[in-house]
Amino acid sequence: MITVRVGPEDFDVAAETARLTAGRADIGAVVAFTGLCRNEDGRLSGLELEHYPGMAEAEIYRICGEAVARFSLTAVTAIHRVGRIAPGENIVLVLAAAPHRHAAFDGASFVMDYLKTSAPFWKKEHFTDGSAGGWVEAKDSDDRARDKWS
Amino acid sequence: MITVRVGPEDFDVAAETARLTAGRADIGAVVAFTGLCRNEDGRLSGLELEHYPGMAEAEIYRICGEAVARFSLTAVTAIHRVGRIAPGENIVLVLAAAPHRHAAFDGASFVMDYLKTSAPFWKKEHFTDGSAGGWVEAKDSDDRARDKWS
Amino acid sequence: MARLVYFAWVRERIGKGEEEIALPASVRTGADLIAHLKTLGEEYAHALEHGDVIRIAIDQEHVEHDEPIAGAREIALFPPMTGG
Amino acid sequence: MARLVYFAWVRERIGKGEEEIALPASVRTGADLIAHLKTLGEEYAHALEHGDVIRIAIDQEHVEHDEPIAGAREIALFPPMTGG
Numbered sequence: 001m002i003t004v005r006v007g008p009e010d011f012d013v014a015a016e017t018a019r020l021t022a023g024r025a026d027i028g029a030v031v032a033f034t035g036l037c038r039n040e041d042g043r044l045s046g047l048e049l050e051h052y053p054g055m056a057e058a059e060i061y062r063i064c065g066e067a068v069a070r071f072s073l074t075a076v077t078a079i080h081r082v083g084r085i086a087p088g089e090n091i092v093l094v095l096a097a098a099p100h101r102h103a104a105f106d107g108a109s110f111v112m113d114y115l116k117t118s119a120p121f122w123k124k125e126h127f128t129d130g131s132a133g134g135w136v137e138a139k140d141s142d143d144r145a146r147d148k149w150s
Numbered sequence: 151m152i153t154v155r156v157g158p159e160d161f162d163v164a165a166e167t168a169r170l171t172a173g174r175a176d177i178g179a180v181v182a183f184t185g186l187c188r189n190e191d192g193r194l195s196g197l198e199l200e201h202y203p204g205m206a207e208a209e210i211y212r213i214c215g216e217a218v219a220r221f222s223l224t225a226v227t228a229i230h231r232v233g234r235i236a237p238g239e240n241i242v243l244v245l246a247a248a249p250h251r252h253a254a255f256d257g258a259s260f261v262m263d264y265l266k267t268s269a270p271f272w273k274k275e276h277f278t279d280g281s282a283g284g285w286v287e288a289k290d291s292d293d294r295a296r297d298k299w300s
Numbered sequence: 301m302a303r304l305v306y307f308a309w310v311r312e313r314i315g316k317g318e319e320e321i322a323l324p325a326s327v328r329t330g331a332d333l334i335a336h337l338k339t340l341g342e343e344y345a346h347a348l349e350h351g352d353v354i355r356i357a358i359d360q361e362h363v364e365h366d367e368p369i370a371g372a373r374e375i376a377l378f379p380p381m382t383g384g
Numbered sequence: 385m386a387r388l389v390y391f392a393w394v395r396e397r398i399g400k401g402e403e404e405i406a407l408p409a410s411v412r413t414g415a416d417l418i419a420h421l422k423t424l425g426e427e428y429a430h431a432l433e434h435g436d437v438i439r440i441a442i443d444q445e446h447v448e449h450d451e452p453i454a455g456a457r458e459i460a461l462f463p464p465m466t467g468g
Binding site for chain 1: 162163164165167171174175176177178179180181182183184185186187188189191237238249251252254255258259262295
């Protein structure tokens, strides 16, 4: 079971976990990754999350499908917020459920590493000093984290 | 910040995540591991979780402290239930918070691998056919998962 | 006519999020498209200055720069992604 | 006198969760303790049959079987752990 959601709404990790595990008793492990907006030592007033509607959902769905197949996951949920996000707020949630813990850990980690590098989202920073900020640059370390899986 | 709780009460992953991240904006990633009771294809009616009061809490606290130091975690929460647990119910929650995602993933995974092999808890199985069940045997694979970290 | 969509700083520099343009027959691949757009004005030249870092999606799927664009309903150009 | 505590199937087989017993002076280590307890009756012999799989904690800290037990306030014997 794969659930993907992209939109401005916040999410509740307990509600999403309950939805993932409802009515089944073959799940022994759920790993939930929550990505949050840091304030960067007080310099950041917020992030603006832009995405490619349609492709963003499709790409996340494809990544989740690969994770399910590769790690024999029971279920995956991925939720990515867009629009303006303040420091301390949620950005992304990935839940992976499996019979055993290592598959759930690997599944959630795999989805995050691929989501970072291939799902069409872009972050723009806004600073507390009123300066325009700019688009966050992609990191080589994210490419390397993804390449570890291949 | 390390929070450890051992007892019969259930936990709420969203409430525990909120507690971990409350009032701070330097956390970029929270990984939550939830361990649940599987029904083993319908054969299991429940688990009985025994623990060594005092040592169980102390040992989990020690493991969490090692994880904080090793992965520079911002905070860790570990909650382990005891007593009778039905299939589908929660057994254990480990939350690891960090500025970046790989530290949070590694931190939660490290705590689980050590908790499994060195925190004094024991599971007894009860079966749906009324048979007595027995104590779960420790798995070599859990020892190997732990030894990976050293 | 090809439908083009732009995101993030590619969108900002070009000054629009989407457009329909006529492409000469010589534009066969994603790389050809980027080279052609750069001739259309300073804003395009600026947006696509470092053409090799630009990512291309055809009909919402990632493609390499040497992929043919024939038959594409929608071609997207955008910077490396930074979600998550 | 030493305070001993037992858990899981060690507790079940011995038939109690804790006890205070007098130990002969020859019992110096955890391994000595296990060997001594096995002489106290069938229930102990059964519980500690495979002595090397038994885990020992002194004052709530894991120790190896060759660790001296002198000065211990509480010695725990239990099977390999299966929590989480």
